[in-house]
Amino acid sequence: MRKVLFTVALLLTACFVSAQVSVVKEAKSLKSKPEEAAKAIEPALTNPETANDPETWKLAGDFQKAIYDEENMKLYLPGGQADTTKLYNSLAKMYDFYLKCDEIEQAKVQSGELKKPKFRKKNADALKTLRLNLVNGGGDAYNKGDYADALKYFGLFVDVVNEPMFADDDELKTDTLNALYACYATLAANMLKDNQAVIKYGNIGKNHKEEGYRALMCLAETYGQKEGGDSAKWLEVIKEGTELFPKQEYFVGNIMDYYIQKGMVDEGLVQINKLLATSETPYYLYVKGILLYEKKQYDDAIATFNKIISNNGDLVAEAYSKIGDCYFFPAQIIVEENAKLAIDDPKYNENESKIKELYEKAKPYYEKAKELKPDNKALWGNYLLNIYWKLNRAEYDSLEKELGY
Template structure:
């Protein structure tokens, strides 16, 4: 009985191999219709009996190349209408199948089954010639919000430089466009919240001299958000951004926020002074003023904000608002103190006088912020409402109605 079962098993295995080989033959016979042939050969790509043959993968890649060539030709014919979705899909599959072909063939060389690879050189040259179009596929996908496809195309482009298949092709191995395309891959991965892909591609993309800041931003987002944050890597990335791209506000702003949260305002002030020594912009001045405000060095903060106003460039409304804060919030501390003492206490009346004095100084600054940024109510809304309540009930009533609209 055991012998019969063994014979049956061997017969079934032989039948399976024969069936898959038949699929490959059928696909070959349908090569004049590459789309049909591509469908026919699909089962052979997953069955071990044929998937371990490099010729199977080459054939599958050839079908995809034929589909690609057909659609690509339409782009150059007068009145030609190419199916770009089909074009780029076949391009990606061509890459995947030819690279898999090389992988399987190399494995056979390593095992001694083959003396040397026969297909690598030709396939590598073919892929090199069409590789630039991967960036077009990635761009089209990204611009339509298909970030998964964008990541696939940009990723294939970048990954090729590390693939042994292209080790002898300098144009691919040392492609100077790689960091830029890696930036785009990182952006697509960031949109997908694919942390591993962000780290993989942003690590390459951050070396680009002009666009590398985008990769570093994505890298900081990957380390700083989600369930598994890495504060050490986040801080290192932010600092790297401030050093490599000092003009980018994202890195300076995040770094200064970090120092404020850690109570290291003096460290932050020292760093922002170094930044300003190289590049004095309204934003960096604004950051310095905020740091001085956080340190409760109000006179210095007011002087910094006034220097922004004098430039009459950006952050003027914000500067007026922060000058108002330099008077309003010290007044609030006195308001808090008065809430704890009796109204009959002489200090209460003295405090009330001081509160009104500070409110009077804050008022025109918030009003100027309102004039310059009427839609940004966070800069002036509730502050002015509090001040008007204390100083002028008619103005309070008018502003309350305005804010409610």
């Protein structure tokens, strides 16, 4: 009885395998109709017998390439309307299937089942020829807001360089476009909050000389997250960004904020002076002025902010406001001291005179900031209100109305 059952089982298995082989044959017969052929071969991709045959995956890739070629041709025909979703999906599937074909074929070569690979060269040539079209797919998806597909296409463009079939292809490995499109893969991953992909592609993309700052910004954002972030890595990325892309204010601003928060103002001044030695931009001058202000070196800070004003470029209103701060905030220390003194204390009246003197000095700078940027009330609003309260109640009442208090 057992022997009979075992024989029946063998017969069923043989029939099943035969069925899968016929699926492949059917798909081959439909190669002139690639969409039908692609559907017909699908069961063979999951069956253990046919799925372990590199030819199965080669055929599946060929069908996807044929679908891609048909749609791609429409782009060049007068009035042709290509289905770009189908176009790029087929391209991605072709990549997946050819790479799977190579993986299985190489395993068989390693085991001795095959003497040499049959499909590698042809597959590699096809993948390399169509590689740039993955970029078109990535750009098309990104512009549509489909960041998952954008990541898929840009990621394939970058990842294929490390596939075994291209191990000896130095031209591909040194292609500067790898880092460029890794940047765009990083941007797509960042939009998806896919931290692993940001880190993977960001560390490749950061090496691009022009666009690498984008990858570093995404890395900094990922490492800087409150949950799951890494403060040490964040600082490392910010420092790297400052060194590689000193003209990008994002990195300079972040590193200077860090130095201020940690009380490392001297370190910040050393770094900003190095940057100023190469390019005296309004932003670098502004950062230096802030650092000097933090050190309470008000005269030096004022001189630095005056440089910005004399250049009459960016950050002029902000420079006027910060000069006002150099007088206003020292006055606040005296205000706090007076709050602890009796009104009849001689020191009280002496302090009041100092407060008014400092307020008089701050006033025109805040007023100039108001003139230049009337909508940016953070630069002048509450400061002028405090000053007018002390110096001129009529101006105080007028400004209070203007601010809507």
